[in-house]
Each structure stands twice: as C-alpha cells, then as structure tokens.
Amino acid sequence: MEPSSRVTAPRRWCTVAWLRRLALAASVLVLAVLLAVLPRTASPRSSLPLQFPEISLTRRTLAPTGPQGNGERSFADGSLYLGSFPARGALPLESLTPGQGIPGITLWPPAPLWPLLREGALHLEHGLLAPTTSYRLDLAWHDGTTQSITFDTLPLYEVIARGPEAGRIDPRTPVWARFGVDVDRASVEANFRLEPPAAGSFSWLDNRTVLFQPQQPLAYGVLHRAFVAGSALDGTPLSPTSWVFRPLIPPPLRVTPGQGAPVVFTFDDGTHDMQQAWSLLSLLRQYEVKAILFPTGRWARAHPDYIERALHDGHRLCNHSETHARLPRLTDEQIAQEILGGAGHGSCDLFRPPSMDLSKRVEKIAASLGYRIYLWDVDSRDWEGLYPEDITHRILARVKPHAVLLFHMHAWGTLEALPPLFARLRSEGYLLTYEGVRGLPKKPSEGPQE
Numbered sequence: 001m002e003p004s005s006r007v008t009a010p011r012r013w014c015t016v017a018w019l020r021r022l023a024l025a026a027s028v029l030v031l032a033v034l035l036a037v038l039p040r041t042a043s044p045r046s047s048l049p050l051q052f053p054e055i056s057l058t059r060r061t062l063a064p065t066g067p068q069g070n071g072e073r074s075f076a077d078g079s080l081y082l083g084s085f086p087a088r089g090a091l092p093l094e095s096l097t098p099g100q101g102i103p104g105i106t107l108w109p110p111a112p113l114w115p116l117l118r119e120g121a122l123h124l125e126h127g128l129l130a131p132t133t134s135y136r137l138d139l140a141w142h143d144g145t146t147q148s149i150t151f152d153t154l155p156l157y158e159v160i161a162r163g164p165e166a167g168r169i170d171p172r173t174p175v176w177a178r179f180g181v182d183v184d185r186a187s188v189e190a191n192f193r194l195e196p197p198a199a200g201s202f203s204w205l206d207n208r209t210v211l212f213q214p215q216q217p218l219a220y221g222v223l224h225r226a227f228v229a230g231s232a233l234d235g236t237p238l239s240p241t242s243w244v245f246r247p248l249i250p251p252p253l254r255v256t257p258g259q260g261a262p263v264v265f266t267f268d269d270g271t272h273d274m275q276q277a278w279s280l281l282s283l284l285r286q287y288e289v290k291a292i293l294f295p296t297g298r299w300a301r302a303h304p305d306y307i308e309r310a311l312h313d314g315h316r317l318c319n320h321s322e323t324h325a326r327l328p329r330l331t332d333e334q335i336a337q338e339i340l341g342g343a344g345h346g347s348c349d350l351f352r353p354p355s356m357d358l359s360k361r362v363e364k365i366a367a368s369l370g371y372r373i374y375l376w377d378v379d380s381r382d383w384e385g386l387y388p389e390d391i392t393h394r395i396l397a398r399v400k401p402h403a404v405l406l407f408h409m410h411a412w413g414t415l416e417a418l419p420p421l422f423a424r425l426r427s428e429g430y431l432l433t434y435e436g437v438r439g440l441p442k443k444p445s446e447g448p449q450e
C-alpha cells in the first residue's frame with residue numbers, strides 16, 4: 001500500500017523542485033562539456049537567421065500546471081517551462097552560463113533563465129518569475145534582427161494549505177483547503193469531491209478557507225482522496241489540487257475484558273527482512289508473549305538459527321505448507337507433499353492452509369496426516385499495509401477471551417502495533433499465550449487472507 005503517503009506533500013514538492021534544479025544543472029554541465037569537445041562544424045554566424053515560428057508564449061503555456069502537464073510545477077519552484085524552438089547551430093550556445101542569462105536572449109523584468117537542450121530544441125526554464133507580472137523576452141538574432149515576445153504570468157490561484165494530510169487523523173476531522181486568493185464559494189463547493197464519496201456540509205472560515213464536514217466519520221482505515229477546484233472571485237480558474245489521506249481512529253475506549261483467559265498471537269509466512277524477523281522475537285521475549293509461528297516450511301529450513309531460537313523462547317512452530325501453494329489446485333499427492341514439508345511437522349498438529357484456501361479434499365488429506373485445521377478469529381489485516389494504529393485498533397475492537405489473532409512476519413506495521421497491543425491486552429486481563437486455549441479457531445468472520 002502506501003507507506004510513502006506519510007511524507008507530507010509540501011516536503012515532496014520541495015524535493016522535486018530541488019531534484020529538478022539538480023537535473024537542470026547537470027544537463028547544462030553536460031552541454032558545456034559537449035560544446036567544448038565537439039569540433040565546430042559550422043560558424044554560428046554563417047547559419048540561417050533564427051526563426052521562432054513555434055514560439056507562442058501565451059497565458060496558457062505559462063499556467064502553473066504547465067505545458068508538460070506536470071501538476072507539481074508552480075511559479076514558486078523555479079521549474080516552469082517557457083517554450084522551445086529549434087536551436088541547432090544557430091544560438092551562441094558556447095557562451096551560455098546557467099542562471100546568468102543567455103546572450104541574445106533577455107528577459108525584462110530580469111529573471112534567471114536556464115537553457116536546456118532537449119531533442120534538438122532549446123528549452124528555456126525560468127528561475128523565479130513573479131506572479132501577475134508582464135514580462136518581455138527579447139531575442140537578438142545573428143543577422144541583426146530582433147524579436148520581442150511579451151507575456152503575463154498568472155496569479156497564484158492555488159491551494160496554499162490543506163488537510164488532513166497523510167495518516168494518523170481522526171475520521172471526524174473536516175477536510176479543508178485554503179486558497180491564495182478570495183474564491184467564488186459556490187464554484188469551490190460545486191467542484192469539491194471526495195473519494196470514496198461522503199455526505200457532508202460546507203462551511204467557510206473566510207473567503208479563502210473552505211471546510212467540508214462529513215456527516216458520518218469517514219471510512220476507517222480507507223485511503224481517501226480529496227479534489228479541490230473552482231474559480232477565484234475574479235473568475236480565474238483555480239489550480240485543481242488533490243491529495244490523499246487515511247482516517248485512523250484511536251484505540252477503542254472499551255475492550256472486552258480478558259478475565260484471565262488467553263489470547264493467541266500467530267505470525268505467518270516468514271519475511272525476507274531478517275532484521276524484522278529477529279525484532280519480532282525480541283519483542284515477544286520482552287513482553288513475555290508465547291506465540292505460534294506459521295512460517296512456510298521452506299522459510300523455516302532456510303533459517304534454522306531463527307527457528308531454534310524461537311523454540312527455545314517457548315513459541316510453537318506449526319504448519320503453513322511448504323511453499324505457500326494454493327492447495328485446492330494441486331493433486332492429492334502434491335497436497336500431501338506440501339503438508340509433509342511444512343514447518344513443525346511431527347511436533348505440532350495444527351495446519352493453517354495458505355490464503356485460507358481450503359477444500360474438502362485438502363481437509364481430508366490434512367486429517368489423514370494427523371492435522372487439525374487451525375485458522376483464526378481476528379485478522380489484523382497487517383498484510384494490507386495498515387498503519388500500526390489501525391492494526392492495534394482492529395484487534396482491540398474485536399478481541400475476546402480465547403481469540404486467535406492473525407499477523408504476518410513480513411507486514412510493515414506489525415512491529416510498531418504490537419507493544420501497545422500487548423500492553424493494553426494485558427491491562428484488560430488477557431494472558432498472552434497459546435497455552436490453555438479452548439477449541440480451534442475455524443470460522444474467521446472475514447474473507448480469505450494471506
């Protein structure tokens with residue numbers, strides 16, 4: 001899923017602008033080196049006069065979203081593209097200095113211009129153009145003719161702040177955006193969109209700041225996208241913006257009391273990240289939790305030290321097939337092979353079919369090999385990439401005495417979710433062990449999982 005959505009958008013924009021500048025500087029350097037080493041085949045002065053039929057710098061080409069369709073560009077980050085024209089053998093490129101102007105090309109009021117050769121055309125990128133300003137670009141050709149192009153930059157009709165950002169927010173929080181100018185409220189409300197959709201109402205802090213208050217708390221743990229658009233009071237379109245966030249809610253206030261009963265932590269599959277695997281064992285040791293591990297037989301064989309330590313710590317090692325195959329698709333013999341090659345074969349009679357993929361045939365073969373099918377009562381859905389708070393919340397909201405909880409050794413949010421979960425469950429009267437658990441978990445209330 002989207003752990004990267006934790007990085008806040010403004011920071012990302014800064015990084016992007018930075019990288020662009022870096023790339024620009026690198027291109028100019030390469031250009032300079034090329035020009036220094038390439039033989040001069042033609043004198044610039046002997047070439048044809050420059051013609052700029054393609055250039056037409058209009059308001060449209062200078063919109064913050066730019067002609068290249070890159071919505072991240074704005075006037076402020078110095079990467080707006082001005083225009084392009086054929087430059088082969090004509091411009092005095094050998095004397096270009098980034099940011100110091102280009103001989104024959106001047107901009108008024110002055111602003112740094114960076115030249116960039118791309119696919120035989122010279123692109124001009126500005127340094128920092130001011131919004132709502134009239135500029136004149138003067139071009140002097142080698143034949144002595146000149147040309148001027150004038151253009152106006154647009155005002156900064158953009159969202160300058162917004163929320164909620166990233167994750168870790170309460171689903172009752174309003175969705176809001178603040179614009180850089182006074183806006184036409186009706187147009188903003190008409191263009192506002194939330195995905196998945198939610199009913200709600202608008203309110204305005206001032207002429208620039210809109211709040212959308214959802215009627216119901218937004219869907220918990222679901223990635224949401226907000227779209228904002230509309231027009232300013234003067235009719236200028238606002239730059240459309242969208243962003244994502246994921247509502248999270250704090251752990252429930254009330255948890256079903258444990259009353260001294262056990263609750264079972266189970267961890268499936270294995271992981272490529274051995275540091276994560278070892279951290280899990282440390283956590284279990286630190287919080288004195290006795291868990292059941294269901295790695296694949298293949299993973300267990302590849303990590304004998306780990307398995308040895310886990311058993312030494314008092315955890316159980318049980319069967320999740322040899323290779324995590326989808327058993328119902330296999331022949332009887334293959335199914336038997338998968339089970340016989342599973343971890344803990346001979347020492348644990350619990351079999352957890354991969355992806356909860358079961359059939360009468362699989363059950364029968366497992367039973368003939370002495371196994372009992374062992375599923376779970378509560379799926380943490382950590383495999384979905386949920387935030388740690390989501391994982392903790394899901395378990396606490398559903399836990400009951402003797403519940404079997406499903407986790408995965410490879411899920412990224414699990415390690416962070418476990419300590420608060422252990423602490424809370426213990427304080428609610430649960431024993432964190434597989435010992436003394438009543439019955440077998442056979443009917444998880446949710447769909448098939450890993």
Ligand SMILES: [Zn+2]
Binds near residue numbers: 269320324354355450
């Ligand atoms: Zn699995």
